[in-house]
Amino acid sequence: MPFEWLKSLIMAGLLSITQPSLAAELLVHSETALTSIGRDQLRAIFALQKAHWSDGSPIIVLRFASNTALHKSFCTQQLGVSPQQLEAVWERRVFTGQGRRPTIVQDEQEMLMEIARTPGAIGYISERIEHENVKFLTIDR
């Protein structure tokens, strides 16, 4: 069929928008003096505008690759933007020499481990799991 490739592309597109969206739970290192966080503060942190916690310690942002379902869910549900919009903000900072992209972790287990061993770290996973040196934050609407 001459337009088989087009059909496949459309199907892939439809699948990508109909895939179930994951919950994205926000977690930080347990030493972080927060139990909840506002949406604007969260945006400022992931846009790399806010680089320090209130005690002056540096914020370490961790994330998943931009084409993962969890990252897409986190961007749309918690930040209210698309992954591409967030990516554009990071690119601007990286290529003007004013910042670095957040570090990518490969899976949720690695995210938990990295948050647990990095004071000041913040990230997200799909569900709340008890883990040493990690605590979950609620997001104020």
Added chain:
Amino acid sequence: MKMSNFLRLIANKLRSHPETRAQSAQHMAPRCCKIWGVWLPLLLTYHESISAIELPWGSHLNGFVQQGFMWSDNNDFNGDSDDQINTQLTDLGLTLSHKVGSRFSFSGQVVSHQTGDIDNGEPFLDYAYASWHSFPADHQLVDIHAGRIIMQYGFYNEIRDIALSRPSIFAPYSVYYGRLRRSMTAHDGVGFRYQHFVGFDTIKIEGGAAIPQADEKVMQGVFPEEIFVGEASGQEAYFSRLSYESPLRSRYAASLMYLSWDYSGDFIAFPGVVAPVDGRLTSQSYGLSTQQHVQSVTFTAEAFQHNIHYHHLLPTEIKITIDAAYLQSQFPCFAVQCLAQVEYFKANNLEFLNVKETSDMGLGFNWSFHPQLALRLEGHRVKGQGWIASQTKIKHQVWHYIVSQIAWTF
């Protein structure tokens, strides 16, 4: 010859600026080889999800590679794109950043652009500056930097043509005026940034003073070698930008930039008719920018005025005023981000520029099919030739072009 015809002749030469001048197809074969020479190592060294290369002593290296493909039904644009696909759009860049403690940092970028025979891909230092920052209070940041500094202007001048940093493949040529683009990006000087945090929003005041570069590439756009033979020297460059940003929601900016070069040499009116000239070129641009994120939709609009003044460089004093504006929206559709764009350009001195009002309507999409790879495709309908070259093949005032780009960043 009437003065108006004479000016039109000069204008045609002046408008053959480096960003958009036509090229011949004779370079196509080597280009293709170069393209694969660029991409093959990348494919061989492909590694998933690199966000930067960590170097010794805490330095970070980032980079990008972009390859464009272009076709137009009339009027060559960025190469011989009339009736064939032009592959003469290749960009490569490396960005190094290094922090020394919490107050000092160094950043630099080397870039190569291949744009037909306009830009041969020779690498050049885009910017390189040392920066010192201080936090006088919890909600304040002061940054002073020196070296080859970035001229902050609008939203996209601070970044060279890096695919993922903006919705469209090209920076809108009306506002980021093609002929002056290279002379507006970075110069040697001193700059400052003051940031005031209001809640989680930021007010930013930036400014700087520099000596404009006057190398061949920079000057080609404003002193074409066909009619100017001599030497230019950079005199003054100033910029200032006031901006307000709510992270991932909205940003607003007001920008001003002033550049001047002195020029001494010969003006070639016609073959064999040469007149010595000694004068100055000044360029002043100012305008407003806004960007809004509404859910997953981004709206961007910028409106600028450019004032270009040739003092004692042509038989008559020439002042050109250009009004330029564009509106872009980027929105999700299926698995891609779609783009819709309207751009407008008008010069007051129609006789000199020999252009009418120009508008450009574009539609496209951006498909990020891999964390570090993106594919873009845009189609444009252009009425007029405001920001493209005057060239022998220009026959049509209404024309179309399609451009695609694949980009890899780390």
